[in-house]
Amino acid sequence: MSDTPKDLEGLRQRIDQLDSDIMRLISERAECARSVAETKTKDDPQAVFYRPEREAQVLRRIMELNDGPLDSEEMARLFREIMSACLALEQPVKVAYLGPEGTFTQQAALKHFGESAISLPMAAIDEVFREVEAGAVNYGVVPVENSTEGVINHTLDSFMDSSMRICGEVVLRIHHHLLVSDNTRRDKVSRIYSHPQSFAQCRKWLDAHYPQAERVPVSSNAEAARLVKTEWHSAAIAGDMAAKLYGLTRVAEKIEDRPDNSTRFLIIGNQDVPMSGDDKTSIVVAMRNQPGALHDLLEPFHRHQIDLTRLETRPSRSGVWNYVFFIDFRGHRDEPRVAAVLEEVQVRAAELKVLGSFPMGVL
């Protein structure tokens, strides 16, 4: 770095030169990806181009190699976009998400697949499942749990009726803002629109700042933002994407009660994902309704020292007062230790479905 020029003109010339080098290297990388695609289709005409385990490895490696000055997440985000563009060159990937446009789920889809993916909004979670199942899109993105409000039951229930598998996860920090339009009389806000989950995540802030305003629940944050455009006495609680989409202004930023408020989303698809080196597995298990059933189910995990990351109970679709358990744990189904546990659980359970093994969310 000792030959780095010090004057503005010299620095800009250096940047131009570096940009040319970066562009040449990105093009070379893209050529490589194109050759990867040819190799994949030569071996298998039905080849799958998107490889979640490889993408996770590429991003983790970049984060490990990086020594600044950009922080590792920032660097990984740049590579996320390069890979997204390379994948689009192999085959554009089509992703359905819980819409409408401007929702946090769209943000999660773009964070996971990058801006070169074609993303299509769906009106409901089961529609996302149906589109993937029908082959109209390659993957789907649905929310599964929020750190403040807990699990999204609709998503768990959709897995019970579906053969879809989980191919990945993405965690998004959720920041809510109070938004108004140019027409809003800010001192006269008497109605606030938002999704019920967002109201719940901002309850204390609303009680403190807008105790008198009517809270009107709507189907999504983006819908809340859309409604505000036409009413002078209304505001919306929504995120940045919705604010940008509808040209709204933030009156108050990051109004969520908990600063670590985040939502986990799942990537659903038709493929079994190989090991990436840092994976998670999701299963759904129905136990016979008898004393000690939950203990019997969990005991093998404890004995094989497998780390459970989540356990949810949902009413079973068959029979009153029967329950199924959704369990997430660290490890991949191809690891011998995990395979052994799954075999034992299979014997003890009335029914076991492996929803998928997939890379832990990287970004």
Ligand SMILES: O=C(O)C(=O)C[C@]1(C(=O)O)C=C[C@@H](O)C=C1
């Ligand atoms: O390694 C592959 O299989 C590729 O297709 C290349 C590549 C990449 O750009 O690095 C692109 C898309 C895949 O999802 C994973 C990685």
